[in-house]
Amino acid sequence: MLNHRLCLVTATDIEFRIAAGLLRNPVASFDGDLHLSRSADVVLLKTEIGAPGFPEKFDRHLSANPYDAVLIAGLGGALDPGLRRAQAVVCTRFIRAADGASISSDRELSERVAAALGAQRGVGLTTDRVIVDAREKQRLYGRFGATVVDMESYGVLAVCARNRLPAAVLRVISDEAGEDLPDFNRVLLPDGGIDKGKLFGTLLGRPRAAWRFLQSLAPAADGLKKALSSALPDLTKLHMVE
Numbered sequence: 189m190l191n192h193r194l195c196l197v198t199a200t201d202i203e204f205r206i207a208a209g210l211l212r213n214p215v216a217s218f219d220g221d222l223h224l225s226r227s228a229d230v231v232l233l234k235t236e237i238g239a240p241g242f243p244e245k246f247d248r249h250l251s252a253n254p255y256d257a258v259l260i261a262g263l264g265g266a267l268d269p270g271l272r273r274a275q276a277v278v279c280t281r282f283i284r285a286a287d288g289a290s291i292s293s294d295r296e297l298s299e300r301v302a303a304a305l306g307a308q309r310g311v312g313l314t315t316d317r318v319i320v321d322a323r324e325k326q327r328l329y330g331r332f333g334a335t336v337v338d339m340e341s342y343g344v345l346a347v348c349a350r351n352r353l354p355a356a357v358l359r360v361i362s363d364e365a366g367e368d369l370p371d372f373n374r375v376l377l378p379d380g381g382i383d384k385g386k387l388f389g390t391l392l393g394r395p396r397a398a399w400r401f402l403q404s405l406a407p408a409a410d411g412l413k414k415a416l417s418s419a420l421p422d423l424t425k426l427h428m429v430e
Contacts, residue, residue: 194424195255196232199340203262204234206413210420219249229424236380238316239340246347257297257354259423260344261416263408264359267313267325268335271361273404274411277336278302279312279357284342286316291345294354301356304422305415310335312357314342320369329365360415362408368397
């Protein structure tokens with residue numbers, strides 16, 4: 189069992205809110221410009237989409253804040269056609285699409301999370317943009333053999349490896365491999381935020397994909413909440429809020 193503290197890393201506002209809602213008596217604060225929420229046994233961090241500048245900030249944070257382990261958790265896109273929305277996947281390895289470099293998560297921690305959830309194991313792929321076309325998902329699946337795609341995990345795992353800190357990755361499927369998405373790359377800001385002024389027009393650009401994505405948000409978010417509710421008690425002695 190862990191005996192000190194877990195660092196839980198999320199990317200987006202919705203992931204951060206879901207995780208913070210599961211902590212007992214969380215206190216929101218900042219470490220420099222790192223957005224975090226603290227409880228007795230968990231510190232929750234937010235990378236923003238794509239984690240711009242986060243690895244450097246995380247390195248500095250770790251130098252002053254000891255942890256037993258890191259759990260990177262959030263939504264991810266399916267590359268494996270067999271995965272379904274809201275399904276949880278524990279990634280044992282991540283590939284960086286830019287150069288094919290690979291990094292493994294901690295085996296013992298990953299198995300603990302997967303066992304707690306009864307989750308499928310898989311390989312993750314980190315890209316530098318949102319993969320919005322089903323055809324590109326198919327191409328990436330064929331090239332890398334990865335099952336899930338995100339924009340943050342490889343960089344966070346690399347920081348954990350440098351700091352000899354066990355880390356695992358939990359992704360819950362938000363969009364299936366055969367589904368197109370609105371071109372969310374059009375609304376991403378350099379700091380990882382979203383340009384809300386462009387969001388409506390981006391959704392209108394692919395109305396069918398936008399409708400399907402919006403319909404999928406609630407079940408995917410619920411899947412993430414259930415997965416974290418199952419994983420966290422086994423990783424900490426934290427009592428979850430009902």
